[in-house]
Amino acid sequence: MSEKTIAAIATPLGEGSLAVIRISGGEAIKIADKIFYPFSEKKLCELNDYQAAYGEIKDNEKVLDDGVALIFKAPKSYTGEDVVEISLHGGRLMAKSVLRLILSMGAVLAAPGEFTKRAFLNGKTDLTKAESIMGLISAKSESELRLSRSAHIGKLSEKIEEIEKELLAAAASIAAFSDYPEEDIEGLDAENFEKMLINAENSLKNMLSCYDKGRIICEGIDTAIVGKPNVGKSTLMNMLSGYERSIVTDVAGTTRDIVEDTVTVGDIVLRLADTAGIHNTEDEVEKIGVQRANSRIDTAGLILAVFDCSKPLDEDDFALIERVKKLNTIAIINKSDLQRDINLEAFKDMRIVKTSAKMGEGYEELSREIAELTGIANLDPDSAVLMGERQRACAQRALDGVSAALEALLCGCTMDAVGVCVDDAISALFELTGKRVTNEVTDEIFRRFCVGK
Numbered sequence: 001m002s003e004k005t006i007a008a009i010a011t012p013l014g015e016g017s018l019a020v021i022r023i024s025g026g027e028a029i030k031i032a033d034k035i036f037y038p039f040s041e042k043k044l045c046e047l048n049d050y051q052a053a054y055g056e057i058k059d060n061e062k063v064l065d066d067g068v069a070l071i072f073k074a075p076k077s078y079t080g081e082d083v084v085e086i087s088l089h090g091g092r093l094m095a096k097s098v099l100r101l102i103l104s105m106g107a108v109l110a111a112p113g114e115f116t117k118r119a120f121l122n123g124k125t126d127l128t129k130a131e132s133i134m135g136l137i138s139a140k141s142e143s144e145l146r147l148s149r150s151a152h153i154g155k156l157s158e159k160i161e162e163i164e165k166e167l168l169a170a171a172a173s174i175a176a177f178s179d180y181p182e183e184d185i186e187g188l189d190a191e192n193f194e195k196m197l198i199n200a201e202n203s204l205k206n207m208l209s210c211y212d213k214g215r216i217i218c219e220g221i222d223t224a225i226v227g228k229p230n231v232g233k234s235t236l237m238n239m240l241s242g243y244e245r246s247i248v249t250d251v252a253g254t255t256r257d258i259v260e261d262t263v264t265v266g267d268i269v270l271r272l273a274d275t276a277g278i279h280n281t282e283d284e285v286e287k288i289g290v291q292r293a294n295s296r297i298d299t300a301g302l303i304l305a306v307f308d309c310s311k312p313l314d315e316d317d318f319a320l321i322e323r324v325k326k327l328n329t330i331a332i333i334n335k336s337d338l339q340r341d342i343n344l345e346a347f348k349d350m351r352i353v354k355t356s357a358k359m360g361e362g363y364e365e366l367s368r369e370i371a372e373l374t375g376i377a378n379l380d381p382d383s384a385v386l387m388g389e390r391q392r393a394c395a396q397r398a399l400d401g402v403s404a405a406l407e408a409l410l411c412g413c414t415m416d417a418v419g420v421c422v423d424d425a426i427s428a429l430f431e432l433t434g435k436r437v438t439n440e441v442t443d444e445i446f447r448r449f450c451v452g453k
Protein backbone atom coordinates (compact mmCIF):
# COMPACT_ATOMS: atom_id res chain seq x y z
CA MET A 1 0.00 0.00 0.00
CA SER A 2 1.40 3.45 -0.94
CA GLU A 3 1.87 5.70 2.04
CA LYS A 4 0.70 9.00 0.53
CA THR A 5 -2.97 9.86 0.38
CA ILE A 6 -3.90 11.30 -3.01
CA ALA A 7 -6.77 13.48 -4.16
CA ALA A 8 -8.05 14.80 -7.48
CA ILE A 9 -11.19 16.04 -9.18
CA ALA A 10 -12.64 12.97 -10.93
CA THR A 11 -15.14 14.83 -13.13
CA PRO A 12 -14.36 17.15 -16.06
CA LEU A 13 -13.54 20.72 -15.06
CA GLY A 14 -16.39 22.92 -16.18
CA GLU A 15 -19.95 23.83 -15.39
CA GLY A 16 -22.15 20.89 -14.49
CA SER A 17 -24.63 19.93 -11.85
CA LEU A 18 -22.12 17.84 -9.89
CA ALA A 19 -18.37 17.54 -9.41
CA VAL A 20 -16.75 14.60 -7.66
CA ILE A 21 -13.50 14.74 -5.72
CA ARG A 22 -11.83 11.48 -4.95
CA ILE A 23 -9.45 10.88 -2.06
CA SER A 24 -7.55 7.60 -1.72
CA GLY A 25 -5.03 6.30 0.81
CA GLY A 26 -4.55 5.42 4.45
CA GLU A 27 -5.44 8.95 5.58
CA ALA A 28 -8.39 9.46 3.20
CA ILE A 29 -11.15 9.25 5.81
CA LYS A 30 -9.17 11.23 8.40
CA ILE A 31 -8.52 14.04 5.90
CA ALA A 32 -12.15 14.06 4.74
CA ASP A 33 -13.24 14.31 8.39
CA LYS A 34 -11.31 17.59 8.68
CA ILE A 35 -13.33 19.29 5.96
CA PHE A 36 -16.64 17.42 5.71
CA TYR A 37 -19.22 17.77 8.49
CA PRO A 38 -22.22 15.41 8.20
CA PHE A 39 -25.54 16.93 9.30
CA SER A 40 -26.09 13.73 11.29
CA GLU A 41 -23.12 14.89 13.42
CA LYS A 42 -21.57 11.46 13.01
CA LYS A 43 -17.97 11.63 11.84
CA LEU A 44 -17.10 9.97 8.53
CA CYS A 45 -14.77 7.56 10.34
CA GLU A 46 -17.80 6.28 12.26
CA LEU A 47 -19.64 5.35 9.07
CA ASN A 48 -19.75 1.83 7.69
CA ASP A 49 -18.37 0.71 4.36
CA TYR A 50 -20.31 2.09 1.37
CA GLN A 51 -22.25 4.48 3.60
CA ALA A 52 -22.93 8.02 2.46
CA ALA A 53 -23.42 11.17 4.50
CA TYR A 54 -24.98 14.49 3.54
CA GLY A 55 -23.22 17.45 5.09
CA GLU A 56 -21.23 20.63 4.73
CA ILE A 57 -17.76 21.22 3.39
CA LYS A 58 -16.05 23.75 5.66
CA ASP A 59 -12.78 25.62 5.67
CA ASN A 60 -12.57 26.27 9.43
CA GLU A 61 -15.90 28.02 10.10
CA LYS A 62 -16.45 29.08 6.48
CA VAL A 63 -18.95 26.86 4.65
CA LEU A 64 -17.85 26.29 1.06
CA ASP A 65 -20.65 24.01 -0.11
CA ASP A 66 -22.95 21.21 0.90
CA GLY A 67 -22.59 17.76 -0.60
CA VAL A 68 -22.43 14.01 -0.12
CA ALA A 69 -19.45 11.98 1.07
CA LEU A 70 -19.33 8.30 0.22
CA ILE A 71 -17.02 5.95 2.13
CA PHE A 72 -15.27 2.89 0.69
CA LYS A 73 -13.07 1.04 3.11
CA ALA A 74 -9.96 -0.91 2.05
CA PRO A 75 -9.76 -3.31 0.34
CA LYS A 76 -13.31 -2.96 -1.04
CA SER A 77 -12.73 0.14 -3.13
CA TYR A 78 -11.58 1.06 -6.65
CA THR A 79 -7.96 1.47 -5.54
CA GLY A 80 -8.02 -1.19 -2.82
CA GLU A 81 -7.28 1.60 -0.29
CA ASP A 82 -9.64 3.67 1.85
CA VAL A 83 -11.47 5.99 -0.53
CA VAL A 84 -13.78 8.94 0.05
CA GLU A 85 -15.72 10.40 -2.86
CA ILE A 86 -17.21 13.80 -2.22
CA SER A 87 -19.96 14.96 -4.58
CA LEU A 88 -20.48 18.70 -4.53
CA HIS A 89 -22.02 21.33 -6.76
CA GLY A 90 -20.38 21.37 -10.18
CA GLY A 91 -18.32 24.28 -11.39
CA ARG A 92 -14.67 24.95 -11.94
CA LEU A 93 -14.14 27.28 -8.98
CA MET A 94 -16.03 25.26 -6.40
CA ALA A 95 -14.32 21.95 -7.19
CA LYS A 96 -10.90 23.59 -7.30
CA SER A 97 -11.31 25.40 -3.99
CA VAL A 98 -12.49 22.22 -2.22
CA LEU A 99 -9.61 20.25 -3.74
CA ARG A 100 -7.18 22.95 -2.54
CA LEU A 101 -8.64 22.62 0.95
CA ILE A 102 -8.20 18.83 0.89
CA LEU A 103 -4.59 19.20 -0.25
CA SER A 104 -3.95 21.68 2.57
CA MET A 105 -5.08 18.97 5.02
CA GLY A 106 -2.29 16.61 3.95
CA ALA A 107 -3.35 14.89 0.73
CA VAL A 108 -1.15 15.23 -2.37
CA LEU A 109 -2.45 15.85 -5.88
CA ALA A 110 -2.83 12.55 -7.73
CA ALA A 111 -0.64 12.06 -10.80
CA PRO A 112 -2.36 11.09 -14.09
CA GLY A 113 -3.80 7.57 -13.78
CA GLU A 114 -2.62 7.23 -10.17
CA PHE A 115 -5.94 5.90 -8.81
CA THR A 116 -5.97 3.15 -11.45
CA LYS A 117 -2.26 2.49 -10.99
CA ARG A 118 -2.88 1.91 -7.28
CA ALA A 119 -5.81 -0.36 -8.18
CA PHE A 120 -3.40 -2.36 -10.36
CA LEU A 121 -0.62 -2.46 -7.76
CA ASN A 122 -3.13 -3.56 -5.11
CA GLY A 123 -4.36 -6.41 -7.31
CA LYS A 124 -7.80 -4.91 -7.99
CA THR A 125 -7.39 -4.99 -11.75
CA ASP A 126 -5.01 -6.40 -14.34
CA LEU A 127 -3.31 -4.29 -17.00
CA THR A 128 -5.66 -5.10 -19.87
CA LYS A 129 -8.67 -4.12 -17.76
CA ALA A 130 -6.92 -0.94 -16.59
CA GLU A 131 -5.96 0.01 -20.15
CA SER A 132 -9.54 -0.49 -21.31
CA ILE A 133 -10.65 2.35 -19.04
CA MET A 134 -9.10 4.93 -21.36
CA GLY A 135 -11.17 3.42 -24.17
CA LEU A 136 -14.33 3.59 -22.07
CA ILE A 137 -13.69 7.25 -21.39
CA SER A 138 -12.68 8.36 -24.86
CA ALA A 139 -14.74 6.02 -27.11
CA LYS A 140 -15.84 7.79 -30.26
CA SER A 141 -18.02 5.03 -31.62
CA GLU A 142 -20.39 2.36 -30.34
CA SER A 143 -17.94 -0.40 -31.40
CA GLU A 144 -15.02 1.19 -29.57
CA LEU A 145 -17.17 1.40 -26.48
CA ARG A 146 -18.15 -2.26 -26.79
CA LEU A 147 -14.56 -3.39 -27.37
CA SER A 148 -13.37 -1.41 -24.34
CA ARG A 149 -16.24 -2.71 -22.24
CA SER A 150 -15.45 -6.26 -23.27
CA ALA A 151 -11.79 -5.84 -22.18
CA HIS A 152 -12.96 -4.09 -19.02
CA ILE A 153 -15.12 -6.99 -17.90
CA GLY A 154 -12.18 -9.32 -18.45
CA LYS A 155 -12.87 -11.01 -21.81
CA LEU A 156 -9.34 -10.31 -23.02
CA SER A 157 -7.75 -11.40 -19.73
CA GLU A 158 -9.78 -14.64 -19.82
CA LYS A 159 -8.61 -15.42 -23.34
CA ILE A 160 -4.99 -14.73 -22.42
CA GLU A 161 -5.28 -16.83 -19.30
CA GLU A 162 -6.58 -19.76 -21.39
CA ILE A 163 -3.43 -19.59 -23.52
CA GLU A 164 -1.28 -19.14 -20.43
CA LYS A 165 -2.81 -22.26 -18.89
CA GLU A 166 -1.97 -24.29 -21.97
CA LEU A 167 1.61 -23.02 -21.96
CA LEU A 168 2.06 -23.48 -18.20
CA ALA A 169 0.91 -27.09 -18.55
CA ALA A 170 3.41 -27.53 -21.36
CA ALA A 171 6.18 -25.93 -19.27
CA ALA A 172 5.37 -28.18 -16.30
CA SER A 173 5.54 -31.26 -18.50
CA ILE A 174 8.87 -30.15 -19.92
CA ALA A 175 10.24 -29.64 -16.40
CA ALA A 176 9.02 -33.11 -15.41
CA PHE A 177 10.56 -34.61 -18.51
CA SER A 178 13.89 -32.82 -17.95
CA ASP A 179 14.00 -34.01 -14.32
CA TYR A 180 13.03 -37.62 -15.06
CA PRO A 181 13.97 -38.29 -18.70
CA GLU A 182 13.92 -42.05 -18.22
CA GLU A 183 10.40 -42.21 -16.75
CA ASP A 184 7.34 -42.80 -18.85
CA ILE A 185 5.29 -39.80 -17.71
CA GLU A 186 1.63 -40.01 -18.54
CA GLY A 187 0.46 -37.45 -21.11
CA LEU A 188 3.97 -36.42 -21.98
CA ASP A 189 4.59 -37.54 -25.50
CA ALA A 190 5.69 -35.45 -28.44
CA GLU A 191 2.24 -35.57 -30.02
CA ASN A 192 0.37 -34.31 -26.98
CA PHE A 193 2.93 -31.65 -26.48
CA GLU A 194 2.79 -30.49 -30.05
CA LYS A 195 -1.00 -30.28 -29.79
CA MET A 196 -0.77 -27.95 -26.77
CA LEU A 197 1.64 -25.67 -28.56
CA ILE A 198 -0.37 -25.66 -31.79
CA ASN A 199 -3.51 -24.70 -29.84
CA ALA A 200 -1.66 -21.81 -28.20
CA GLU A 201 -0.16 -20.76 -31.53
CA ASN A 202 -3.57 -20.70 -33.23
CA SER A 203 -5.18 -18.70 -30.43
CA LEU A 204 -2.39 -16.12 -30.54
CA LYS A 205 -2.54 -15.89 -34.34
CA ASN A 206 -6.31 -15.33 -34.18
CA MET A 207 -5.87 -12.61 -31.61
CA LEU A 208 -3.21 -10.85 -33.61
CA SER A 209 -5.21 -11.10 -36.83
CA CYS A 210 -8.02 -9.06 -35.20
CA TYR A 211 -5.63 -6.43 -33.91
CA ASP A 212 -5.69 -4.19 -36.98
CA LYS A 213 -9.48 -4.17 -36.99
CA GLY A 214 -9.55 -3.28 -33.31
CA ARG A 215 -7.00 -0.55 -33.95
CA ILE A 216 -9.11 0.92 -36.73
CA ILE A 217 -12.10 0.96 -34.37
CA CYS A 218 -10.11 2.61 -31.58
CA GLU A 219 -7.86 4.94 -33.51
CA GLY A 220 -9.80 5.55 -36.69
CA ILE A 221 -8.37 5.44 -40.17
CA ASP A 222 -6.58 8.09 -42.25
CA THR A 223 -8.80 8.64 -45.25
CA ALA A 224 -7.95 10.61 -48.36
CA ILE A 225 -10.71 11.95 -50.60
CA VAL A 226 -9.16 12.25 -54.04
CA GLY A 227 -10.31 12.91 -57.58
CA LYS A 228 -10.28 15.47 -60.36
CA PRO A 229 -11.43 19.04 -59.66
CA ASN A 230 -15.23 19.48 -59.55
CA VAL A 231 -16.21 15.82 -59.17
CA GLY A 232 -17.73 16.57 -55.75
CA LYS A 233 -14.95 15.80 -53.22
CA SER A 234 -15.74 18.75 -50.97
CA THR A 235 -19.47 18.06 -51.20
CA LEU A 236 -18.81 14.45 -50.20
CA MET A 237 -16.70 15.63 -47.27
CA ASN A 238 -19.51 17.92 -46.22
CA MET A 239 -22.03 15.08 -46.51
CA LEU A 240 -19.86 12.90 -44.27
CA SER A 241 -19.17 15.72 -41.83
CA GLY A 242 -22.80 16.70 -41.70
CA TYR A 243 -21.94 20.35 -42.14
CA GLU A 244 -20.22 22.74 -44.53
CA ARG A 245 -16.51 22.26 -43.93
CA SER A 246 -14.92 22.51 -47.37
CA ILE A 247 -15.60 25.30 -49.84
CA VAL A 248 -18.02 24.09 -52.53
CA THR A 249 -18.06 26.06 -55.77
CA ASP A 250 -18.41 25.45 -59.48
CA VAL A 251 -14.93 26.83 -60.07
CA ALA A 252 -12.51 23.98 -60.65
CA GLY A 253 -9.53 23.89 -58.27
CA THR A 254 -11.20 25.70 -55.36
CA THR A 255 -9.75 23.29 -52.77
CA ARG A 256 -6.09 24.17 -53.22
CA ASP A 257 -4.78 22.55 -50.09
CA ILE A 258 -5.90 19.79 -47.74
CA VAL A 259 -9.01 20.32 -45.62
CA GLU A 260 -9.18 17.93 -42.66
CA ASP A 261 -11.95 16.72 -40.40
CA THR A 262 -12.73 13.73 -38.21
CA VAL A 263 -16.10 12.06 -38.72
CA THR A 264 -17.74 8.85 -37.59
CA VAL A 265 -19.20 6.91 -40.51
CA GLY A 266 -21.26 3.97 -39.29
CA ASP A 267 -18.99 2.75 -36.53
CA ILE A 268 -15.66 3.87 -37.89
CA VAL A 269 -13.85 7.10 -37.23
CA LEU A 270 -12.42 8.52 -40.44
CA ARG A 271 -9.74 11.17 -40.27
CA LEU A 272 -10.72 12.75 -43.55
CA ALA A 273 -8.53 14.81 -45.80
CA ASP A 274 -10.25 16.53 -48.72
CA THR A 275 -7.40 17.03 -51.15
CA ALA A 276 -6.86 19.35 -54.08
CA GLY A 277 -8.14 17.92 -57.37
CA ILE A 278 -5.60 15.56 -58.89
CA HIS A 279 -5.05 16.53 -62.51
CA ASN A 280 -2.40 17.93 -64.84
CA THR A 281 -2.02 21.60 -64.10
CA GLU A 282 0.44 24.42 -64.84
CA ASP A 283 -0.74 26.57 -61.93
CA GLU A 284 2.16 26.58 -59.42
CA VAL A 285 -0.05 26.77 -56.30
CA GLU A 286 -2.33 24.03 -57.61
CA LYS A 287 0.71 21.89 -58.42
CA ILE A 288 1.74 21.91 -54.75
CA GLY A 289 -1.81 20.91 -53.76
CA VAL A 290 -1.74 18.06 -56.28
CA GLN A 291 1.62 16.87 -54.93
CA ARG A 292 0.24 16.87 -51.40
CA ALA A 293 -2.86 14.97 -52.55
CA ASN A 294 -0.59 12.38 -54.13
CA SER A 295 1.43 11.91 -50.97
CA ARG A 296 -1.81 11.53 -48.98
CA ILE A 297 -2.64 8.57 -51.20
CA ASP A 298 0.64 6.94 -50.16
CA THR A 299 -0.04 7.27 -46.45
CA ALA A 300 -3.84 6.86 -46.25
CA GLY A 301 -5.37 3.68 -44.85
CA LEU A 302 -8.49 4.28 -46.93
CA ILE A 303 -8.91 6.16 -50.20
CA LEU A 304 -12.23 7.49 -51.42
CA ALA A 305 -11.59 8.14 -55.12
CA VAL A 306 -14.38 10.32 -56.48
CA PHE A 307 -15.62 10.35 -60.10
CA ASP A 308 -18.35 12.38 -61.79
CA CYS A 309 -20.83 9.92 -63.29
CA SER A 310 -22.37 12.55 -65.57
CA LYS A 311 -19.19 12.74 -67.67
CA PRO A 312 -17.16 10.15 -69.56
CA LEU A 313 -13.89 9.20 -67.91
CA ASP A 314 -10.89 11.14 -69.21
CA GLU A 315 -7.11 10.68 -68.99
CA ASP A 316 -6.89 12.12 -65.48
CA ASP A 317 -9.61 9.70 -64.27
CA PHE A 318 -7.88 6.70 -65.84
CA ALA A 319 -4.55 7.73 -64.34
CA LEU A 320 -6.18 7.96 -60.91
CA ILE A 321 -7.84 4.54 -61.28
CA GLU A 322 -4.46 3.01 -62.15
CA ARG A 323 -2.84 4.75 -59.17
CA VAL A 324 -5.36 3.63 -56.55
CA LYS A 325 -6.96 0.40 -57.73
CA LYS A 326 -4.53 -1.88 -55.88
CA LEU A 327 -4.81 0.13 -52.65
CA ASN A 328 -7.59 0.18 -50.04
CA THR A 329 -9.85 2.18 -52.32
CA ILE A 330 -13.54 2.72 -52.75
CA ALA A 331 -14.50 4.37 -56.04
CA ILE A 332 -17.24 6.91 -55.39
CA ILE A 333 -19.39 7.30 -58.48
CA ASN A 334 -20.82 10.68 -57.60
CA LYS A 335 -23.58 12.90 -59.03
CA SER A 336 -25.79 9.85 -59.47
CA ASP A 337 -28.78 12.23 -59.52
CA LEU A 338 -27.63 13.37 -62.99
CA GLN A 339 -27.86 11.56 -66.32
CA ARG A 340 -25.16 8.87 -66.34
CA ASP A 341 -22.44 9.12 -68.98
CA ILE A 342 -19.67 7.14 -67.32
CA ASN A 343 -18.47 3.68 -68.33
CA LEU A 344 -18.32 1.55 -65.18
CA GLU A 345 -16.19 -1.13 -66.93
CA ALA A 346 -13.06 0.71 -65.81
CA PHE A 347 -13.97 -0.05 -62.18
CA LYS A 348 -14.60 -3.75 -62.63
CA ASP A 349 -11.96 -4.89 -60.11
CA MET A 350 -12.76 -2.22 -57.56
CA ARG A 351 -15.31 -1.59 -54.84
CA ILE A 352 -17.73 1.07 -56.01
CA VAL A 353 -20.45 3.09 -54.31
CA LYS A 354 -22.87 5.34 -56.15
CA THR A 355 -23.57 8.58 -54.36
CA SER A 356 -25.21 11.89 -54.81
CA ALA A 357 -23.24 13.89 -52.30
CA LYS A 358 -25.32 16.95 -53.12
CA MET A 359 -28.57 15.16 -52.25
CA GLY A 360 -27.00 13.28 -49.31
CA GLU A 361 -27.56 9.89 -50.99
CA GLY A 362 -25.36 6.80 -50.70
CA TYR A 363 -24.19 7.31 -47.13
CA GLU A 364 -25.49 3.95 -45.84
CA GLU A 365 -23.96 2.01 -48.71
CA LEU A 366 -20.65 3.80 -48.30
CA SER A 367 -20.67 3.07 -44.59
CA ARG A 368 -21.31 -0.65 -45.28
CA GLU A 369 -18.59 -0.77 -47.91
CA ILE A 370 -16.04 0.84 -45.55
CA ALA A 371 -16.92 -1.70 -42.85
CA GLU A 372 -16.41 -4.54 -45.37
CA LEU A 373 -13.13 -3.21 -46.72
CA THR A 374 -11.60 -2.64 -43.31
CA GLY A 375 -12.85 -6.00 -42.02
CA ILE A 376 -14.82 -4.32 -39.22
CA ALA A 377 -18.04 -5.84 -40.57
CA ASN A 378 -17.06 -9.27 -39.31
CA LEU A 379 -15.41 -8.29 -36.05
CA ASP A 380 -17.45 -9.09 -32.96
CA PRO A 381 -17.00 -6.04 -30.71
CA ASP A 382 -17.90 -8.14 -27.69
CA SER A 383 -14.99 -10.51 -28.27
CA ALA A 384 -11.46 -10.40 -26.85
CA VAL A 385 -9.51 -7.92 -28.94
CA LEU A 386 -5.99 -6.64 -28.25
CA MET A 387 -6.00 -2.91 -27.72
CA GLY A 388 -2.94 -0.78 -28.28
CA GLU A 389 0.58 -1.35 -29.51
CA ARG A 390 1.89 -2.53 -26.11
CA GLN A 391 -0.59 -5.40 -26.00
CA ARG A 392 0.09 -6.30 -29.63
CA ALA A 393 3.86 -6.40 -29.08
CA CYS A 394 3.46 -8.70 -26.04
CA ALA A 395 1.13 -11.04 -27.96
CA GLN A 396 3.56 -11.08 -30.91
CA ARG A 397 6.45 -11.99 -28.60
CA ALA A 398 4.35 -14.78 -27.11
CA LEU A 399 3.56 -16.06 -30.60
CA ASP A 400 7.25 -15.93 -31.59
CA GLY A 401 8.12 -17.95 -28.48
CA VAL A 402 5.47 -20.61 -29.19
CA SER A 403 6.44 -20.86 -32.86
CA ALA A 404 10.12 -21.22 -31.90
CA ALA A 405 9.17 -23.94 -29.38
CA LEU A 406 7.27 -25.83 -32.07
CA GLU A 407 10.15 -25.54 -34.47
CA ALA A 408 12.60 -26.76 -31.81
CA LEU A 409 10.30 -29.70 -31.10
CA LEU A 410 9.97 -30.65 -34.75
CA CYS A 411 13.73 -30.35 -35.29
CA GLY A 412 14.33 -32.81 -32.47
CA CYS A 413 16.04 -30.27 -30.18
CA THR A 414 16.37 -31.08 -26.47
CA MET A 415 13.36 -30.54 -24.21
CA ASP A 416 15.35 -27.88 -22.39
CA ALA A 417 15.64 -25.87 -25.60
CA VAL A 418 11.89 -26.20 -26.19
CA GLY A 419 11.30 -25.17 -22.58
CA VAL A 420 13.29 -21.93 -22.96
CA CYS A 421 11.05 -20.86 -25.87
CA VAL A 422 7.86 -21.74 -23.94
CA ASP A 423 9.14 -19.71 -20.96
CA ASP A 424 9.70 -16.70 -23.24
CA ALA A 425 6.11 -16.98 -24.46
CA ILE A 426 4.77 -17.21 -20.89
CA SER A 427 6.79 -14.14 -19.81
CA ALA A 428 5.36 -12.13 -22.70
CA LEU A 429 1.79 -13.07 -21.67
CA PHE A 430 2.55 -12.24 -18.03
CA GLU A 431 3.71 -8.82 -19.19
CA LEU A 432 0.52 -8.38 -21.23
CA THR A 433 -1.78 -8.82 -18.25
CA GLY A 434 0.70 -7.29 -15.78
CA LYS A 435 1.41 -10.42 -13.73
CA ARG A 436 5.08 -9.72 -14.25
CA VAL A 437 5.88 -6.26 -15.46
CA THR A 438 8.62 -3.69 -14.82
CA ASN A 439 7.97 -0.41 -13.02
CA GLU A 440 9.00 1.47 -16.16
CA VAL A 441 6.28 -0.22 -18.21
CA THR A 442 3.68 0.38 -15.51
CA ASP A 443 4.66 4.05 -15.20
CA GLU A 444 4.49 4.52 -18.96
CA ILE A 445 1.01 2.99 -19.17
CA PHE A 446 -0.54 5.10 -16.43
CA ARG A 447 1.18 8.32 -17.48
CA ARG A 448 -1.18 8.33 -20.49
CA PHE A 449 -4.26 8.44 -18.24
CA CYS A 450 -6.02 11.62 -17.19
CA VAL A 451 -5.74 13.10 -13.70
CA GLY A 452 -8.51 11.83 -11.44
CA LYS A 453 -8.68 8.38 -13.08
Ligand code: GDP
Binds near residue numbers: 229234247255334358
Ligand atom coordinates in the same frame (compact mmCIF):
# COMPACT_ATOMS: atom_id res chain seq x y z
P1 GDP B 1 -14.52 19.23 -55.80
O1 GDP B 1 -13.78 20.24 -56.61
O2 GDP B 1 -14.27 17.85 -56.29
O3 GDP B 1 -14.29 19.38 -54.34
O4 GDP B 1 -16.08 19.48 -56.09
P2 GDP B 1 -17.16 20.28 -55.21
O5 GDP B 1 -17.58 19.47 -54.04
O6 GDP B 1 -16.65 21.65 -54.97
O7 GDP B 1 -18.40 20.27 -56.23
C1 GDP B 1 -18.29 20.83 -57.53
C2 GDP B 1 -19.69 21.09 -58.05
O8 GDP B 1 -20.38 19.86 -58.20
C3 GDP B 1 -20.53 21.94 -57.11
O9 GDP B 1 -21.34 22.79 -57.89
C4 GDP B 1 -21.41 20.94 -56.40
O10 GDP B 1 -22.62 21.45 -55.95
C5 GDP B 1 -21.61 19.90 -57.48
N1 GDP B 1 -21.88 18.57 -56.94
C6 GDP B 1 -21.19 17.90 -56.03
N2 GDP B 1 -21.77 16.71 -55.76
C7 GDP B 1 -22.87 16.63 -56.56
C8 GDP B 1 -23.88 15.64 -56.76
O11 GDP B 1 -23.92 14.57 -56.13
N3 GDP B 1 -24.83 15.90 -57.68
C9 GDP B 1 -24.84 17.07 -58.40
N4 GDP B 1 -25.81 17.24 -59.26
N5 GDP B 1 -23.93 18.02 -58.23
C10 GDP B 1 -22.93 17.82 -57.31
